Amino acid sequence: MPPKRSYLFVPATSERMLEKAVSSNADSIIFDLEDAVAINEKEIARERAKNYLLNHPADKDVYIRINDFTTEYWRKDAECSVESGAKGIIVPKAESAGNMKVICQIVLEGLEKAGKSDTQFEILPLIETARGVHFAYEIANSHHLIKRLVFGSIDYSLDVDCELTDGGEELYYARSQIVNASRAAGIGSPVDAVYPDLANEEGLNREAVRARISGFKAKLAIHPKQLNVIHNVFTPGKKELEVAREIVLAFEAAELNGSASISVQNKLVDYPVYKKAKSLLQYYTL
Template structure:
């Protein structure tokens, strides 16, 4: 299964923490140079993350969350990520297409200089402000290095001064904008925000279900104990797989006979339904 369902943050403050994160069940790891690192420790954390990646061969995708483009740190963070062989960067507080284009073009220059494959590196903007939500489509469409968006609910709630609740209705508009902007731009389905309450697994499950229903296909995590629930929610279950396979087989057989609208278990199946089922099977390698 090649699904990227979980992205686990790990502070760039300890090589031991890097090792523990890589040994976890997370699909992707994010070495964090931003919120988890004090300003006085930024340079040391950058070098620690870079040296670890250079001297090790991670068995899964590793991205680096750089500092945002309004700071003096982002260019060196980006250069270090590319030089160390990271598969991409998370860009916090993404708010405009222009800043994303500047960052992506800077990435291309470094990729070319180091003779890295230009398609081996991704940029994932983190939408976590009102301005970022407002321009989600423009950000998503800003450059071909941008493959997915991620949503940050905590910073977003602080920016718009809303109260985070278990029901999550206060985030419905923002989440929907991120999903719609991603799809309109033709990039992958977005990654949902972290769930901060490590002792509330039912809350994590409920939030993950809401996000999946809206169109998110992955979630950020802050602790390995959250991964099992995230994977269960963002992985197709056995029944979904069996239904998708039945739809694809029945529709393709009908299509050979010149029919493009059939019923499977008393439900209409036409091209949109077929394409959705086909995409589900392909996402799992079938």
Template sequence: MDASRSYLFVPATDLVLIKKAVSSAADVVIIDLEDAVASSEKETARKVMKEALKAHKQEQKIIVRINALDTAFWEADVETAINGGAAGIMLPKAEDEQGVQKVADKIRQISGGKDKAFELIPLVESAKGVQFAFAIASADPMVSVLAFGSIDFSLDIGCELTPEGLELLFARSQLVIASKAAGKGSPIDAVYPDLRDEEGLKKQTVFAKQLGFKAKLVIHPKQLAVVHQVFSPSKEELTLAREIVEGFEKAEKNGVASIKIAGQLVDYPVYKKAKKILQNRIIKQ
């Protein structure tokens, strides 16, 4: 199971910035051909991305955010990303299963069907996308996880973004539930745009984790430490998880399925959660 906690955006226009992103602590780097690139620079950015993939694809997992399906750029973006050796594609403004399937089919056509390890990450950032989240997640086996774009979503529905994030509670929960129902991994939470507000970043990341997210989109390397801390179990949590797993498995062999460990009632759901923590363990760093 993918234990990636952070997905760092970097513009596809600057090889130096891309090299810095690849050298950072990010679990995944997203080379951005969409919002970070002016319309007049799309072709140039694609060339830079191709060069960056050639130089760094062995060092880091690199995803490419292509342009939206309603543009003239997306097909060339997909072709360059695949031929360059990207690990996957992020599809912005994903709103229905037809659009996701269109991109998946294009990927298979270009790759000659050699897409077994290739990821397609739909970025949900509109009311329609949230409404049809399950259909988007279920559209194709290539879809690995959904990602949430809160800024465009807030513009679409006309809500005001707040540090507390209650206005996004339904949308976030919808993506978590739809992902689970579709048999996909936990979704990736939205970016936190204020680089000066580390405490706000931590609060929002904790809130997302409480809702069921396991990773976050990031716009600067300085945000990585906080995101990794929140989405990684501490040494104390790992120790308790081991005690729970070992104690429960010992009790189960004796026909007991409910015990107490460290003052906590442990039954099958608690045991399964502890086991999952150990399976996906990444110690805080």
């Protein structure tokens, strides 16, 4: 399966909006039951998301962002996600391994009740507070259903009372912590935060580049107009892919002859370089 570069949020407030999001060129979709839905619409939005997925099977992965653990809604949200056939859930305000284990157990019970395997369902904790960043490794390592972490920079900045700037220096620590925790826990590379300024394409591009350099491999989006920029940043260029393919072919040929250190285009290639090049080849299918 091709790597996911984009996760597009869409509020579960109308079927038309859900349909528009699913038909976009986003790699994956997030039906939002949390921030984008008013309190008196929570139950309706949940049923709308469930009915849409049951009646319109998508040709791409659809996740559901449930309400956070402190609310009365999260359990039914999680159960609904399993019943509807969603790919997984996004868990907001993820702050402790203990809470994540409780949520994961509810999902496991739902999967068992529905006769579904737990090998394909994904739980993605949204790290968006100081506690979440601090305990990122414990969260990432708390259950086998947790496949990757997601960063929420806006709520994080509110929690630590910092200013979000165009340079992004205030987020270096949090991003690095999340990337390092993901790697240490042996889960997938994390997903970077939304960029809220829809009119600032250059700013989105700069932030996406910073995230990619830091070790993120995908980014959240809040509008389809952001997808092209995100995909361009998180997709290796044609030249980079050609070099990666050359490295992989040359190294594998050399390895058969007993050599694990060669030169390609006047650059040293050993196992770490080879593994990095091989990981890029998955983008050939995009």
